[in-house]
Amino acid sequence: MPKGEQIKIVVVGGGAAGLFAAVIAGHQGAQVTILEKNQRVGKKILATGNGRCNLTNMDMHISHFHGMNPKFAYNALQAMDNIQTIDYFEHLGITHKVEEEGKVFPFSNQASSVLDVLRYELNRLGIETIVEAEVKEIRKQSEGFDILAKNGAKYFAHRVILATGGKAAPNLGSNGSGYALAEKLGHRLIEPFPSLVQLKLAEPFLKQIKGIKFDGDAEIIVQNKTVAKARGELLFTEYGISGPAIFQLSRTAAEKLKKSQAVWVKVVLINHLPKDQLVSYVNKRWQDNPEKNVSFSFVGFINKQLVPVLLKQAGIEDLNKPVALLTAREKEDIINILQDWRFKVIGTNTWTAAQVTAGGIDVRDINQNTMESKLVPGLFFAGEIMDIDGDCGGYNLQWAWSSGYVAGKNAQTY
Known part of the structure; x- marks a missing residue:
């Protein structure tokens, strides 16, 4: 490249990581073009945090990240940490607020506001955004790269940043095309699988309890x-179990x-009482109303739609049996299942x-x-395309910002 020539950077992918990498490279003085296969950039940003955009998390520890080598993320997370991220978006106009578990959201509660300020910055920096431009091949040349789009267009860049995302949420444009x-440029792929996702269970009674939601504990066994x-909200569905707590466990299960290991999910319905206090409480309910049948004895304590299924799983065949006639073993089995109900996991x-x-x-x-x-000088990566993923709660967006920052900065200064 001739001395003094402006570096041309093509960012493949207009998601969170790609947009941020483009903005950072633009700040450095590069001539940046974004190639996005969708009709608009940032579609997945609009869906994050249930449409509110969980920007980051105040607890940014490396233990919240996963992959074959999660420590790979450490330096990028230090180069652009959660506080710097908050400050940067505040500079762009995003007032922030911190909610439960350290989750950071725009004060507007609108993910669209995050995309709006990023697009404003793209325009301010003169960054070209080309949509409906799906890349089919990247060819390394002596001076840079030729990028070929499926629509026949051809682009040249001194540097390329691959930020095409993964395979999660294909309805938002993620189809794994970047892999x-x-x-083709020589990189290896760790087989992708869904994470932050619901679990499928084997039990035949799921349709009876679908829609039941509660706060409890869950474990992968x-x-x-x-x-x-x-710990957190759990939701039974007709195919299995969902909720934020399950999302956190889904990667391990998958x-x-x-x-090919046998996987079970243990559900703790009553997590606010230790075992001895639960025993005392349930026995008192039974002692106070010995004439009630065992099924009705739980009305007001447990979702009544759940009770018959739970009792059957505890081995109680006669749901109309008065509690006074329950054996000690039957009582023990009922109480045990309230804090250790296990389901066979058959998939995600x-x-x-x-979500990721x-x-x-x-x-x-x-x-x-x-x-x-x-392997390929001048080729950079940002975001979900790499074998790094985070827990639910703003960690995956932080990885997008951090890796995008490092890629954008170094693609220009390389």
């Missing part, structure tokens, strides 16, 4: 050992299933339901300090 582009646990919901992709381009071939390929 093939990277593989493999070989009779707890390998992950979470990973174990991929290894589909990519359409997943686990797996992706192997980070062993990427420089963790610059996000540049170790």
